[in-house]
Amino acid sequence: MSAVPRHIPAYAAAVLGALLASIAFALVLSADAEAAKRPAKLKLSWTRCSSTPFPCQGSHSVVVRTGKVLIGAGGMSSRAKVEFPVRTKAGRVGKRRVGGSFRSRTRLLVRVPGDAISGRIRVVMPGPRYSNSLRITVRKVPPKPKPKPPPTTPPSRGGGTPVGDSVFDGSGMWIWYLRRSESGDPAQIAARAQAAGVRTVFVKSADGANVWSQFSSSAVAALKATGLNVCGWQFVYGNDPIGEARAAAAAKDAGADCFVIDAEGAYEGKYAQAQRYVRALRAAVGDAYPIALTSFPYVHFHPGFPYSVFMGPGGATFNLPQVYWKTIGTSVDTSLQVTYQYNTVYETPIYPLGQAYDGTAATDLRRFRQLSEAYGARGVSWWVWDYASTSDWGAIGAGLTPIAAPESAGYPTLRVRSKGDLVVWAQQHLSGAGQSVTVDGDFGSGTASAVRAYQASKGLPETGVLDADTWPTLLQEQPAAPDWAAQAARASRAATGARASASASSRLPAVNGPRSAGLRALRDEIPAGPQR
Numbered sequence: 001m002s003a004v005p006r007h008i009p010a011y012a013a014a015v016l017g018a019l020l021a022s023i024a025f026a027l028v029l030s031a032d033a034e035a036a037k038r039p040a041k042l043k044l045s046w047t048r049c050s051s052t053p054f055p056c057q058g059s060h061s062v063v064v065r066t067g068k069v070l071i072g073a074g075g076m077s078s079r080a081k082v083e084f085p086v087r088t089k090a091g092r093v094g095k096r097r098v099g100g101s102f103r104s105r106t107r108l109l110v111r112v113p114g115d116a117i118s119g120r121i122r123v124v125m126p127g128p129r130y131s132n133s134l135r136i137t138v139r140k141v142p143p144k145p146k147p148k149p150p151p152t153t154p155p156s157r158g159g160g161t162p163v164g165d166s167v168f169d170g171s172g173m174w175i176w177y178l179r180r181s182e183s184g185d186p187a188q189i190a191a192r193a194q195a196a197g198v199r200t201v202f203v204k205s206a207d208g209a210n211v212w213s214q215f216s217s218s219a220v221a222a223l224k225a226t227g228l229n230v231c232g233w234q235f236v237y238g239n240d241p242i243g244e245a246r247a248a249a250a251a252k253d254a255g256a257d258c259f260v261i262d263a264e265g266a267y268e269g270k271y272a273q274a275q276r277y278v279r280a281l282r283a284a285v286g287d288a289y290p291i292a293l294t295s296f297p298y299v300h301f302h303p304g305f306p307y308s309v310f311m312g313p314g315g316a317t318f319n320l321p322q323v324y325w326k327t328i329g330t331s332v333d334t335s336l337q338v339t340y341q342y343n344t345v346y347e348t349p350i351y352p353l354g355q356a357y358d359g360t361a362a363t364d365l366r367r368f369r370q371l372s373e374a375y376g377a378r379g380v381s382w383w384v385w386d387y388a389s390t391s392d393w394g395a396i397g398a399g400l401t402p403i404a405a406p407e408s409a410g411y412p413t414l415r416v417r418s419k420g421d422l423v424v425w426a427q428q429h430l431s432g433a434g435q436s437v438t439v440d441g442d443f444g445s446g447t448a449s450a451v452r453a454y455q456a457s458k459g460l461p462e463t464g465v466l467d468a469d470t471w472p473t474l475l476q477e478q479p480a481a482p483d484w485a486a487q488a489a490r491a492s493r494a495a496t497g498a499r500a501s502a503s504a505s506s507r508l509p510a511v512n513g514p515r516s517a518g519l520r521a522l523r524d525e526i527p528a529g530p531q532r
Contacts, residue, residue, distance in 0.1 A: 044123050048069065049255075050067065073108070084113050200230070201385075202233050252284075274484075290317060294320040296524075301525055304421070304521070352372045356382040357387035371406065375405070416443055427439040429480075488513070
């Protein structure tokens, strides 16, 4: 029997070391591969009640049977379900798993089962895999409130057909930064608001596609607990209309009573983006949810802005034009008259947004309130809480003597060579009435012929001009809105070639829609200030 050497030769040690290193590396790769195969860990982080179809009950973890709840959890897919504790009619306690609307890998909106009870819920994925659990409190469906009687004297004006009671009625105040408004204290905010007769606060909830943390469900619930109506608002750009719509819809999920789209110069020329945004927002919040537009008051100064999309079919149902008379450089009377003249044709009830900053005179604020009411507005609101002076607050809450209704603000006059969104809106109505007309925002000879033909069919003077004699009749027609988004998508595909990918159609041209979309603003009556 030969002896085993006590020392391994150097070359053998090197070979052995290399072999061991390669084995170790293979083991690491194998471990990494196995780890990659393992699905992300399910972790339930939070629950948040949705105000659809019932108002939240104060706490984000208190939900209502058959209402909705937003689930925040990591590691989910579209196959995720939420497991609720339930009690059957026979009295047996069990569990029920329900799927919902998958919004992202961390967001799932589900409906609470009608037999759910208070207890712990968890997320379940196929496998099955389970998340940790969180406790929720389940309450019965609240009784339906008694309907309020309709107003005895509905306004004859105000942007179109009178509407029922809304959170926009009365006086409202806008909040840009919650922490700068009474230090964000709900009790102090409510005290100041109530002292001035303010019943609704408009709190910024998103900027573009980014949701602002100040508009949390707990903050909204705290403000609403004081008796205030709380609405969200969002400044939009049109760079990511679908993302902006998701951020807008988050305000409703947080408990907002209404929502306002703040669309200004960034959206000029972006008809397709506006249409995508409005469609996605309506799909998320429903047709009945109160949505308003706030934008430039002088429509005729902004021929490329898509008013006809934001306030067209399926769009905003309230119009809050920014009538900042001092910034515009004119009087309260003139600014409101021009605003009503050019906004009324969009048939969206007008709730003027007034100026409570930059040292506005108390007499002007009181006049603004009086004249807005005389024009038929059911409410006004004010920009902005943290810049309003003591004098502003006093004028906002002062008692008023009603004044006589002013003369009609009139209608815009459109004729050959008129251009802009007002022409787009008129052409849509002419098309809806069966007239042959191209919706391009350019009032040419073809549009003039269509106007004369329409006037002849209705027994109106055949002038070929759209004015106060023709607008009221034309506005009774249903507008035929073009599919700007589809047109822009086709143009984008054509520009990128026949082999363009499906994603190419989502990259819309910077300017799109009717020919008039490319027109620059004649003037910015409200100069651009700090980003909102």
